[in-house]
Amino acid sequence: MKKTGTYQFASKPSIVSTAVSVGPLEKVSPFHPHFDFIYEDERIGQETNEKGHSQLIEDTCNMAVTKGGFQLQDIDLLLAGDLVNEMTPTNFAARQLATPFMGMFSACATSVSSLITASFFLETKLMDKVMFGAASQHNAVERQFRYPIEYGAQKPPTGQWTVTGGGYGILSHHQTGKPYVHSATIGQVMDCECTDPLDMGSAMAPAAFDTIQKHLAQNKGTSYDFVMTGDLGKNGFSILQELIKSSGVSSYLVDNYRDAGAEFYGNEEKFLSGASGAGCSATVYYGPIYAELLAGKWKKILLVATGALLSPLSFQQGETIPCIAHAVELSME
Amino acid sequence: MKKTGTYQFASKPSIVSTAVSVGPLEKVSPFHPHFDFIYEDERIGQETNEKGHSQLIEDTCNMAVTKGGFQLQDIDLLLAGDLVNEMTPTNFAARQLATPFMGMFSACATSVSSLITASFFLETKLMDKVMFGAASQHNAVERQFRYPIEYGAQKPPTGQWTVTGGGYGILSHHQTGKPYVHSATIGQVMDCECTDPLDMGSAMAPAAFDTIQKHLAQNKGTSYDFVMTGDLGKNGFSILQELIKSSGVSSYLVDNYRDAGAEFYGNEEKFLSGASGAGCSATVYYGPIYAELLAGKWKKILLVATGALLSPLSFQQGETIPCIAHAVELSME
The missing domain is CATH 3.40.47.40 (Stage V sporulation protein AD)
Incomplete structure (x- = not known):
């Protein structure tokens, strides 16, 4: 298998x-x-x-x-x-x-x-x-x-x-009163043959969807406060939502989906589709989300960081953009 | 501590x-x-x-x-x-x-x-x-x-x-008749303020020495067939040997020291100080060394891969070359 x-x-x-x-x-x-x-x-x-x-x-x-x-x-x-x-x-x-x-x-x-x-x-x-x-x-x-x-x-x-x-x-090691890592899904490289380095969200959305699907399938019946992807941005996040909707599997498992990149800069037009970078998911997950878990606002969340595994050279050589997503489930007792 | x-x-x-x-x-x-x-x-x-x-x-x-x-x-x-x-x-x-x-x-x-x-x-x-x-x-x-x-x-x-x-x-998981990982030392970044990207061996030798010292100190009395560094090359390896000699700690613990990079191309002048690259230590360790362990030629060896953590940009910005070495001890019963 x-x-x-x-x-x-x-x-x-x-x-x-x-x-x-x-x-x-x-x-x-x-x-x-x-x-x-x-x-x-x-x-x-x-x-x-x-x-x-x-x-x-x-x-x-x-x-x-x-x-x-x-x-x-x-x-x-x-x-x-x-x-x-x-x-x-x-x-x-x-x-x-x-x-x-x-x-x-x-x-x-x-x-x-x-x-x-x-x-x-x-x-x-x-x-x-x-x-x-x-x-x-x-x-x-x-x-x-x-x-x-x-x-x-x-x-x-x-x-x-x-x-x-x-x-x-x-x-x-485990400490009562601190958020803990319940489970995780290590992603595999997905490539939807996207080639535009100015549209990473579209490239990464299928990797996020694949990892979320796998994680939820292994944790059937678990109820999540939300699933938050890393930096799909507004554009990539809307593609993920489409994929979720068409799969029909998710609504009973989680109340809602969020994306750190789509939310990061609010609606300031300057930031276009939203935030990206390793610091986007890292600051949101380990700043506000961690604080809210600690405060008891959330009980169980799934954080799904997404990454585009290209280089400027691989793009120039006509390669597509391979992407990956890793998921970690945090719980608070 | x-x-x-x-x-x-x-x-x-x-x-x-x-x-x-x-x-x-x-x-x-x-x-x-x-x-x-x-x-x-x-x-x-x-x-x-x-x-x-x-x-x-x-x-x-x-x-x-x-x-x-x-x-x-x-x-x-x-x-x-x-x-x-x-x-x-x-x-x-x-x-x-x-x-x-x-x-x-x-x-x-x-x-x-x-x-x-x-x-x-x-x-x-x-x-x-x-x-x-x-x-x-x-x-x-x-x-x-x-x-x-x-x-x-x-x-x-x-x-x-x-x-x-x-x-x-x-x-x-453990299988009798196959080389196994007994122990390992995860290195820390060392910087001897070397700046020449055409002399990585000199930059990496102190990191190798530091990791070897730490590993041997935690495994006192263990006898090794040899310690093999990754890709110091002939120049860097001679510096490591000097460091070992002046420390006076090693001779009773191991019979000899070797370097994959110094040995890789033999004495062909074209290859200057020897081999480098992640493929140097990887091919030697998991090719000939693995085969010799499997054949029972060696019982206990320490493999110490070295890495220079620079980029062309960090060099151009006048930075020194930080280096690291990680060690893994393989045993064969």
Whole structure:
């Protein structure tokens, strides 16, 4: 039988601390009251966007450690990644943090692939505290994947705006009163033969749908407060809703579907189809959503981070855009 | 107390199957009798180097599955990565393989970070078969990190030659008669402030030394047949040997030290300081070394894959080269 990639964690590892920080533009977000820190400067006082990106990662990881009442030396492992080539912002932040470190790359889905991996590591009882998360920085990512940012190039309405922000958490053994990882579904690469790098939402929606279907099929009868995808944006999210509607399976399982990217910037036209970037799902999941779980507002949610696994080179070579989605089910007792 | 990143796997997960394949130039390697497949064409019949790279990954993973007597649908998860931006060769191969997939990035140390992660996943008993490994393709990597390959630019004697090759294995529950993962040390990022991207060996040697020291300190009294680093090359390996000599700790613990990169191309001058690339350690570890363990030639070895976590951009921005090394101890009963 084909593997569905769905696993349940008997030890119920808990997210015991999180921290999220964002850039200045992200102040417009309806989520902003739950961001721990908002920088006034996109570059975080550094001389390049990439160095600013790295500083944001380092600061936010330190914040997650401090907020949990821990010290860096308590952290067994950092599992993290970003979208810049060779993930140098995360690598350089890991140098400063000086914890054992393994880089993860699932593009924007790294926010969740890192948490799923942390859950397996905790389940062995060999580790006690694993830090996980992801980040993105608007200018560093935009200029790498699209145009020199100074051009001010216009994008179509399907385009998305890369978030400057990072979200990190610390996963530890089960603690009552903290949200815990109930189960997860590791996605497989899906390719609907989309080719437009300015319409990632359309490319990613089928991967999100596939992973959600698999997760729900393995958790029949479970009631969710909501399923929240990562950064499909308004356009991709509407495609996901169509896919769900036509499948006819979901309405009795969840009350509603949401998308972090579609909600992130509200209805500001400047941001077109909404937010994207590894920092989009990471800041929303580990900021406002985590806070609301902690406060008892939600009991059970499914977070489905989506990632487009292209490079500028693969696009130029005429390749389509392969995508992936990883899902994690968080519960609060 | 500072975490050493060293873990022992009580379930003794076994490497039940491996496959390695290389490009045409790698025929000169003294290791070549243990390569499963040698392509006659560097591009593996594809129109671009990156597509050839992807094809090599797909073919080699399929070979590891077939050699083990398995089918792709038996694989719970693929954990793999490469050195190309956004790891598109691995992403595209994962699309074809259609197994659940998570990308790993520790540069050339991904050959081992993927095996360590697989060991934790197996230790939970939630999975049964995890495929792990890494690959590199000479032209795809060289033109990305250094010069357009058509220039024929000269390199200094400290330069290394990126291997075209990939090595993949399948980790499963303990099986008598198969090499198993006894323990592992997850490295932390080290930076000795090296800045020369044509001398990666010097940059990586301190990371290898740090990880080896930590692993041996946690496994006092253990006798090893040898410790083999990943791709320090001749230059970096001589620096590691100096570090070991001056520390005075190692001689009673191991009979000798080796480096896959220094040995890979023998003494052919064209290859300068030796081999590099994620495919260097992956093909040597999961080809000849695995075969020799299986044949009972070795009983206990420590494999220490090294990775340079730079990008061309971080180098241009005046950054130093942060490095990492992950170690895995393989045993044969």
